[in-house]
Amino acid sequence: MCVRCAEEKPAWWLSVCPICGKTVCHSCATFAYGRYFCCNACAAYFFHGDPEEEGSGE
DSSP states (O other), rough: OOOTTOOOOOOOGEETTTTTOEEEETTSSEEEEEEEESHHHHHHHHHHHHHHOOOOOO
């Protein structure tokens, strides 16, 4: 079942977000960087990641 539209969809029409693990259908998902995400925020997090901490460099 898609967490965004709450509809039952066939297994082949569902994707698991690689960032948060939520299951979304391809109609509701955000497609970016060759993957399906549950929302734009997860897609942006995938691309940008956590901000670098200062002082952690060599």
